[in-house]
Amino acid sequence: xxxxxxSDHAGFELKSHLVAHLQEAGYExxxxxxxxxxxxxxxxxxxxxxxxxxxxxxxxxxxxxGGSGNGEQMAANKVKGIRAALAWNEATAExxxxxxxxxxxSLGARQHDLAEATKLVxxxxxxxxxxxxxxxxxxxxxxxxxxxx
Numbered sequence: 001x002x003x004x005x006x007s008d009h010a011g012f013e014l015k016s017h018l019v020a021h022l023q024e025a026g027y028e029x030x031x032x033x034x035x036x037x038x039x040x041x042x043x044x045x046x047x048x049x050x051x052x053x054x055x056x057x058x059x060x061x062x063x064x065x066g067g068s069g070n071g072e073q074m075a076a077n078k079v080k081g082i083r084a085a086l087a088w089n090e091a092t093a094e095x096x097x098x099x100x101x102x103x104x105x106s107l108g109a110r111q112h113d114l115a116e117a118t119k120l121v122x123x124x125x126x127x128x129x130x131x132x133x134x135x136x137x138x139x140x141x142x143x144x145x146x147x148x149x
Contacts, residue, residue, distance in 0.1 A: 003022055006031070006072075007043075007109070009040070010067035011067070014065050032046050033045075050076065064105075069087075069106040
């Protein structure tokens with residue numbers, strides 16, 4: 001599976017850790033930046049790039065990272081076809097995929113240590129979505145609204 005990833009300055013260390021972790025686990029990782037630490041980096045451009053790549057790459061998933069994960073989630077959700085979820089514990093990481101068919105996870109690097117954040121990503125990436133579930137009608141409502149507005 002291909003995993004697209006991006007972060008601002010606050011998530012740079014976590015992103016670097018996750019890229020190595022995911023590659024070791026056999027994922028194909030595409031890093032959308034930033035590639036060097038700069039405390040002035042802004043999250044919208046890289047989150048847009050990551051989310052656009054996920055939207056154009058069926059079957060892939062994305063990870064966006066910042067200090068809190070809130071702005072990164074908001075930026076990713078501006079891209080048509082993206083359902084980005086802020087994960088703050090194991091249940092929200094799992095339910096984002098299982099119930100909402102989220103295709104991007106957003107993390108707050110200042111909210112989790114490396115081990116906890118890695119666990120959230122692993123849960124998100126390993127949880128599948130069942131399109132025959134009762135939740136599909138809600139996903140369809142979101143998609144329909146997105147198409148019309």
